[in-house]
Amino acid sequence: QKEVEQNSGPLSVPEGAIASLNCTYSDRGSQSFFWYRQYSGKSPELIMSIYSNGDKEDGRFTAQLNKASQYVSLLIRDSQPSDSATYLCAARMSGGYNKLIFGAGTRLAVHP
Amino acid sequence: SQTIHQWPATLVQPVGSPLSLECTVEGTSNPNLYWYRQAAGRGLQLLFYSVGIGQISSEVPQNLSASRPQDRQFILSSKKLLLSDSGFYLCAWSGSFASGSTDTQYFGPGTRLTVL
Numbered sequence: 704q705k706e707v708e709q710n711s712g713p714l715s716v717p718e719g720a721i722a723s724l725n726c727t728y729s730d731r732g733s734q735s736f737f738w739y740r741q742y743s744g745k746s747p748e749l750i751m752s753i754y755s756n757g758d759k760e761d762g763r764f765t766a767q768l769n770k771a772s773q774y775v776s777l778l779i780r781d782s783q784p785s786d787s788a789t790y791l792c793a794a795r796m797s798g799g800y801n802k803l804i805f806g807a808g809t810r811l812a813v814h815p
Numbered sequence: 816s817q818t819i820h821q822w823p824a825t826l827v828q829p830v831g832s833p834l835s836l837e838c839t840v841e842g843t844s845n846p847n848l849y850w851y852r853q854a855a856g857r858g859l860q861l862l863f864y865s866v867g868i869g870q871i872s873s874e875v876p877q878n879l880s881a882s883r884p885q886d887r888q889f890i891l892s893s894k895k896l897l898l899s900d901s902g903f904y905l906c907a908w909s910g911s912f913a914s915g916s917t918d919t920q921y922f923g924p925g926t927r928l929t930v931l
Contacts, residue, residue, distance in 0.1 A: 735918045746905055746922040747859070791859070795918060800864070800872075801847055801909055803920060807858035 705730040707794050709806035716813055722779040724790050724809050731773065732797025738766060738777045739791040741808065747791055750777070782813045817842035819923040821906050827929045834879075834893040836926050838906030841887065845911035848889040849920060850881055853903040865889060866911070901930045 706729045716722045728736075735754050739747035753759045753766040753775065765778040775794075779786055789808040796802045818841045828834060840846050850862040861874045863881035871881050878897060882890045889906055906923040 737919065739922075744927075746903075746925040749919060749921065752919055800866070801918060801920070802861060802864070802874075805859040 705796055705804055707792055707804045707806040709790075709792050709809045711807060712810040713812045714809055716782050716811070718782060718784060718813055718815050720782050720813075722782045722786065722811055722813070724777040724779075724792075724811065726775045726777075726792030726806055728773050728775065728792075728794040728804070730794060730796055730804070733794040734797070735795035736766070736768060736775045737793040737795075737803065738764075738775075739793065740786075741789045741791055743788075750790075779811075782811075784813050784815060787811055787813050817908070817921065819906060819908055819921060821904075821923040821926050823926060824924065825927045825929075827931060828896050829931055830898055831895050834891070834896055834900070834928070836891040836904055836906075836928075838889040838891075838923055839887055840889075840908045843887070843908070843910070845886060846908040847911060848883065849907040849909075850889065850891050851905040851907065851922075853905060855902070859905065863891070896930045898930050901928055903927050 708727045737752045738750040740750050741747040751761055751766045753768045756768050756770055759766045763780045767776045789810045791808045792806040793803040820839050848865045851859045853859050865871050865883045868883055879893050904926045907920040909920045
């Protein structure tokens, strides 16, 4: 069973701090990884995708990928209360079609 | 730009009643389409995916079915709902294999289904 694991949280950080969200995956053949943000009662929205080892930055968000360790992370700098949401990590399964395996999500709470 | 619609937004149905949820995509051709279910406090479970009209693959055996009567329309159905069918149903699309951009999936606004 191919899986994506995330700590369910809640992860509580003060406003202005760096929030660090982590994810591990079991399918060693996975090549594509995604972070989605989901506000309560809403659908997931894409934050970032990452395909290569290393860091990828987009504004306040940095995704990090280490394929050897099968580890993906998302850093949110200067966290804001509006960042409070559940963050879903997804990995594209190796194989013939575009199937994503999602983690259960980490709930982030940014307090003023 | 691409837009994905789902309706209805919310639905309350009795056990044993039928179900039909609809998803349409605008602004793209030959998308790959997906149906997911998210139970309360849980992750996303892939139910069905489709790479073209009339082509449906099922991921999980259950009392749900899917159809794709048109290129950008995806329908989720059930003949008789169970209590366990309650959840947040999400439709998603990604680019076609022919376009070479198949990776990223974009979600619609979802339908919240409560079965009583």
